[in-house]
Amino acid sequence: xxxxxxxxxxxxxxxxxxxxxxxxxxxxxxxxxxxxxxxxxxxxxxxxxxxxxxxxxxxxxxxxxxxxxxxxxxxxxxxxxxxxxxxxxxxxxxxxxxxxxxxxxxxxxxxxxxx
Amino acid sequence: xxxxxxxxxxxxxxxxxxxxxxxxxxxxxxxxxxxxxxxxxxxxxxxxxxxxxxxxxxxxxxxxxxxxxxxxxxxxxxxxxxxxxxxxxxxxxxxxxxxxxxxxxxxxxxxx
Numbered sequence: 001x002x003x004x005x006x007x008x009x010x011x012x013x014x015x016x017x018x019x020x021x022x023x024x025x026x027x028x029x030x031x032x033x034x035x036x037x038x039x040x041x042x043x044x045x046x047x048x049x050x051x052x053x054x055x056x057x058x059x060x061x062x063x064x065x066x067x068x069x070x071x072x073x074x075x076x077x078x079x080x081x082x083x084x085x086x087x088x089x090x091x092x093x094x095x096x097x098x099x100x101x102x103x104x105x106x107x108x109x110x111x112x113x114x115x
Numbered sequence: 116x117x118x119x120x121x122x123x124x125x126x127x128x129x130x131x132x133x134x135x136x137x138x139x140x141x142x143x144x145x146x147x148x149x150x151x152x153x154x155x156x157x158x159x160x161x162x163x164x165x166x167x168x169x170x171x172x173x174x175x176x177x178x179x180x181x182x183x184x185x186x187x188x189x190x191x192x193x194x195x196x197x198x199x200x201x202x203x204x205x206x207x208x209x210x211x212x213x214x215x216x217x218x219x220x221x222x223x224x225x226x227x
Contacts, residue, residue, distance in 0.1 A: 002157070002159070033214075035217075042203075042217060042218075042219040042220055043158070043203065043217040043220070045214055045215075045216070045217070048214060056214045058214065090157060090158070092158075102146070102148075102163075102207060102215065103148055103160045103163055104148075104150075104158075104160060104205075104215070105160065106150075106157040106158045106159070107157060108156075108157050109157050
């Protein structure tokens with residue numbers, strides 16, 4: 001158990017819909033990352049938040065957005081869903097996010113299926 | 116942008132054989148991390164290497180960081196069925212980028 005929690009575990013929805021994935025980082029970790037993992041793309045970095053502020057953006061679509069709240073939990077919002085958005089979405093947290101203390105602790109993931 | 120290539124993509128071994136996965140970055144790294152993901156699981160942090168030429172061992176696992184800090188390897192001696200999974204390297208570029216770039220991973224299959 002990494003200490004990172006993600007809900008829901010599974011999500012099945014239809015094309016065009018909107019979903020919200022939730023992540024609670026390890027106690028004390030200020031940095032939260034979101035990743036998308038699909039069979040043919042590996043682990044794709046989406047976005048990072050540090051202490052409530054966006055720190056870095058990766059390959060995140062405009063239909064996707066995220067935020068980190070004052071209690072440090074984070075939500076990833078996916079809208080206008082397409083079949084290709086079906087994937088495992090991981091949240092990870094780290095103490096700082098750079099340098100020697102940047103190892104990431106991953107949550108169990110949310111498996112999103114878009115039908 | 117930074118690219119991290121990892122080879123091989125898959126590796127089948129007989130139990131007891133050795134295994135190595137290699138990671139190469141297009142840019143100089145400040146550090147490199149290794150993660151293991153068991154089938155159906157999530158990536159789990161194994162180790163971080165920071166210094167040029169650094170070698171670290173964890174039981175049967177040996178991790179190396181190249182002298183130029185652009186490549187790394189993970190070597191497993193005498194594989195066991197518990198080693199099955201996908202091994203990812205993640206390189207953090209020098210010069211202020213906060214985001215580790217993950218390689219595509221090497222899936223290790225161990226045949227008993």
